[in-house]
Amino acid sequence: MSVITNEIKKRRTFAIISHPDAGKTTLTEKFLLYGGAINQAGSVKGKATARHAVSDWMEIEKERGISVTSSVLQFNYDGYCINILDTPGHQDFSEDTYRTLMAADSAVMVIDASKGVEAQTRKLFKVCVMRHIPIFTFINKMDREAKDTFELLDDIEKELGIATCPVNWPIGSGKEFKGVYDRNNEVVELFSDTKKGTTTGEVRVVDANDPELDWILGTEAKVTLEEEIELLDGAAAEFDQEMVDKGELSPVFFGSALTNFGVETFLRHFLAMTSSPLPRKSDHGMIDPMEENDFSAFVFKIQANMNKAHRDRIAFMRICSGEFNAGMSAYHVQGGKEVRLSQPQQMMASERKMIEKAYGGDIIGIFDPGIFSIGDTITTSKDKIAYEGIPTFAPEHFARVRQVDTMKRKQFVKGINQIAQEGAIQIFQEYNTGMEEIIVGVVGVLQFDVLKYRLKNEYNVDILLENLPYEYIRWIEDTKTDLDKITGTSDMKKIKDLKGRPLLLFAHEWSIRMTMERNEGLQLSEFGRS
Numbered sequence: 280m281s282v283i284t285n286e287i288k289k290r291r292t293f294a295i296i297s298h299p300d301a302g303k304t305t306l307t308e309k310f311l312l313y314g315g316a317i318n319q320a321g322s323v324k325g326k327a328t329a330r331h332a333v334s335d336w337m338e339i340e341k342e343r344g345i346s347v348t349s350s351v352l353q354f355n356y357d358g359y360c361i362n363i364l365d366t367p368g369h370q371d372f373s374e375d376t377y378r379t380l381m382a383a384d385s386a387v388m389v390i391d392a393s394k395g396v397e398a399q400t401r402k403l404f405k406v407c408v409m410r411h412i413p414i415f416t417f418i419n420k421m422d423r424e425a426k427d428t429f430e431l432l433d434d435i436e437k438e439l440g441i442a443t444c445p446v447n448w449p450i451g452s453g454k455e456f457k458g459v460y461d462r463n464n465e466v467v468e469l470f471s472d473t474k475k476g477t478t479t480g481e482v483r484v485v486d487a488n489d490p491e492l493d494w495i496l497g498t499e500a501k502v503t504l505e506e507e508i509e510l511l512d513g514a515a516a517e518f519d520q521e522m523v524d525k526g527e528l529s530p531v532f533f534g535s536a537l538t539n540f541g542v543e544t545f546l547r548h549f550l551a552m553t554s555s556p557l558p559r560k561s562d563h564g565m566i567d568p569m570e571e572n573d574f575s576a577f578v579f580k581i582q583a584n585m586n587k588a589h590r591d592r593i594a595f596m597r598i599c600s601g602e603f604n605a606g607m608s609a610y611h612v613q614g615g616k617e618v619r620l621s622q623p624q625q626m627m628a629s630e631r632k633m634i635e636k637a638y639g640g641d642i643i644g645i646f647d648p649g650i651f652s653i654g655d656t657i658t659t660s661k662d663k664i665a666y667e668g669i670p671t672f673a674p675e676h677f678a679r680v681r682q683v684d685t686m687k688r689k690q691f692v693k694g695i696n697q698i699a700q701e702g703a704i705q706i707f708q709e710y711n712t713g714m715e716e717i718i719v720g721v722v723g724v725l726q727f728d729v730l731k732y733r734l735k736n737e738y739n740v741d742i743l744l745e746n747l748p749y750e751y752i753r754w755i756e757d758t759k760t761d762l763d764k765i766t767g768t769s770d771m772k773k774i775k776d777l778k779g780r781p782l783l784l785f786a787h788e789w790s791i792r793m794t795m796e797r798n799e800g801l802q803l804s805e806f807g808r809s
């Protein structure tokens with residue numbers, strides 16, 4: 280096996296998704312602890328210090344104490360080289376969050392045991408399903424009062440439409456949390472928080488048939504466990520690696536990230552059940568990183584303004600095949616020319632560092648002189664392959680935008696187009712109304728503030744935003760439908776994107792269905808083709 284193939288084989292690239300506060304940051308931090316990338320809990324989480332040190336390129340982040348952008352963390356563990364794609368949560372939820380999932384080979388879904396499936400998880404999950412990537416579930420905060428375990432699993436199956444297969448099973452929760460039963464090895468891992476901030480503490484493991492377990496757990500808890508396991512063995516789906524690979528079955532684990540209980544077990548199983556970087560679709564068929572030696576990568580995120588003085592941008596790309604060397608040249612397929620890939624960066628724990636080499640599966644940030652767009656391919660392959668584009672995700676908030684000073688039309692148009700090209704916002708136009716006004720669509724409302732801020736600071740343009748009542752956007756899939764002839768509901772608005780493609784906006788979800796019923800053959804999609 281070549282050095283390159285060997286390196287790629289070691290890679291595991293996954294995204295962590297969850298609703299805010301489920302414990303994503305805490306779990307990530309514990310992973311890094313195992314990888315030795317940090318040696319003390321708190322290094323990632325320290326909102327006031329570490330986070331700002333990483334991403335102080337945007338004033339707005341500092342002002343609000345949040346991270347607008349998602350980051351990538353790399354660490355080594357047990358012979359694997361792991362890339363975690365963090366997806367920003369809270370109100371800073373943006374299209375970037377969705378796009379990050381396009382660069383991952385699998386996803387870890389963190390669920391708060393007292394809450395079950397929540398809104399943001401549901402949205403991100405849809406993208407995972409679209410991509411058919413494996414999804415692993417970590418049910419967190421078992422040290423707090425949790426929902427009934429069967430109910431939690433039911434919730435996942437019904438809400439998300441995916442079968443579940445518990446790898447371990449919790450014994451009680453909250454103050455009564457005793458540990459987890461490992462179904463494969465038929466042992467009980469007893470809960471303790473001795474490992475809380477480190478990896479050195481030990482977890483006691485007792486054979487499920489050990490009579491001692493009766494008094495360790497207490498008779499009631501032991502009987503409940505036996506009953507539940509019997510029920511589970513009869514009702515739950517069997518573990519099936521093929522179904523896991525296709526994203527149809529999610530292995531489920533229980534634990535408590537804060538006390539570092541169940542994290543290592545999860546990590547070990549997860550690494551064994553996921554695969555190295557997978558083949559990806561291109562205009563030349565599937566490109567398999569194990570066979571393709573040439574370097575190839577696609578851009579999934581563009582981060583502007585890393586250095587205000589230069590107004591530069593960083594294009595984040597996922598390497599799909601081959602080896603990357605700092606300063607190398609490669610062909611930018613969409614731009615139609617060779618480019619030098621300079622200032623490559625990677626995130627290591629909470630620091631950004633320059634790198635010399637990277638391999639298929641890795642994520643790197645490259646200096647972008649303003650030439651890259653989301654979805655672009657860069658490659659050294661003679662075939663000039665182009666990877667399949669990244670879909671456009673449905674914005675949920677819309678506003679009509681106009682510049683305060685009409686004399687600044689040129690700067691305004693330039694600025695808003697550039698920001699749209701980076702993928703932070705989507706811009707649309709009125710359809711056949713003769714109005715020149717621009718309609719902006721965003722996934723998270725914070726992007727409106729970011730837009731306002733950036734137009735003012737980078738392009739010296741003040742804008743006014745008039746919120747529109749629409750929440751749903753649909754792309755028209757079929758080419759036969761004549762937009763002029765669509766009869767919609769009173770809360771529907773016709774618009775077009777910059778390429779002139781028609782779209783529909785709706786204020787209510789039920790109007791989408793009604794419009795489809797009224798217009799036979801009309802096919803609407805939640806994802807747009809780029």
Ligand code: G4P
Pocket residue numbers: 297298299300301302303304305306324368419420421422423534535536537538
């Ligand atoms: P997020 O990234 O998904 O938004 O969640 P994060 O890890 O920031 O965790 C949210 C809150 O939940 C934090 O408390 C964190 O300490 C707590 N938490 C995470 N995992 C567990 C767990 O297994 N058990 C319990 N009991 N709590 C957990 P916070 O008070 O909001 O933040 P902090 O002051 O601790 O930083």
